[in-house]
Amino acid sequence: MKLTFLGTGTSTGVPQIGCHCDTCTSTDARDRRLRTSAIVTTDSGANILIDCGPDFRTQILGAGSPELEALLITHSHYDHTGGIDDLRPYCKGGRHFPTYCTADVAADLRARNPWSFAKHLYPGVPTFAITEIRPFEPLTIGGESVLPLAVMHGQLPILGFKFGSKLAYITDCKTLPQASIEAITGIDTLVINALRPQFHPTHLSVIEALDVVEQIHPSRVFFIHASHDMGRHTTVHLPTGIQLAYDGLTIDV
Numbered sequence: 001m002k003l004t005f006l007g008t009g010t011s012t013g014v015p016q017i018g019c020h021c022d023t024c025t026s027t028d029a030r031d032r033r034l035r036t037s038a039i040v041t042t043d044s045g046a047n048i049l050i051d052c053g054p055d056f057r058t059q060i061l062g063a064g065s066p067e068l069e070a071l072l073i074t075h076s077h078y079d080h081t082g083g084i085d086d087l088r089p090y091c092k093g094g095r096h097f098p099t100y101c102t103a104d105v106a107a108d109l110r111a112r113n114p115w116s117f118a119k120h121l122y123p124g125v126p127t128f129a130i131t132e133i134r135p136f137e138p139l140t141i142g143g144e145s146v147l148p149l150a151v152m153h154g155q156l157p158i159l160g161f162k163f164g165s166k167l168a169y170i171t172d173c174k175t176l177p178q179a180s181i182e183a184i185t186g187i188d189t190l191v192i193n194a195l196r197p198q199f200h201p202t203h204l205s206v207i208e209a210l211d212v213v214e215q216i217h218p219s220r221v222f223f224i225h226a227s228h229d230m231g232r233h234t235t236v237h238l239p240t241g242i243q244l245a246y247d248g249l250t251i252d253v
């Protein structure tokens, strides 16, 4: 299995519009953080897209426009779903793009993209085959087992995902229910959000993320969904085995 980080930034992206701070003016490509999204490539070669934010078009062109098997959605915030209309090229020939999300997210998608769910479709609009999923009810995509995890994004219940037995992907977490911690304890690779050193009401800060990591005991960790307050990539110093991911990074799992 492989994981490619398409985007590792928070909702504003980095650089942030109008900001001239040290991070936002960096010329290091690793300090250019598009909105958080990733591709998991299964051992059978299927590419599973996790979230589809407003930077999707740029991200997928940068990744070489690979075939996509399905979309898994963590939650319906704009930075995670704002790009679904750009899945249009993947819907050629009447394909309904396989999309996995909770019932609440499905309702949000239908409300925000009515042209894709209308009775009489305008020619060429992207269409979706939505499968409603729930935490801890396993599914199989591209020959790989996927277990949705319960994650709390402040007061909002969202999903994380465990792929096979080795990889867990969690974004926009503030707290992790005990059942989710137990489902991924001792996992090989943990991808989890860490927004910035400072406290935030709905996202884990660095210190809080390190505390969650300690409870899970993964072999290695990649932090995602970082804001400009995280600082430049070269100035972020984390304990051994934990690193800040960056856009375009691909890891073998």
Ligand SMILES: [Zn+2]
Pocket: 010, 011, 036, 077, 079, 080, 172, 225
């Ligand atoms: Zn987000």
Ligand SMILES: [Zn+2]
Pocket: 015, 016, 019, 020, 021, 022, 023, 024, 228
């Ligand atoms: Zn900035």
Ligand SMILES: [Zn+2]
Pocket: 075, 077, 153, 172
């Ligand atoms: Zn969010």
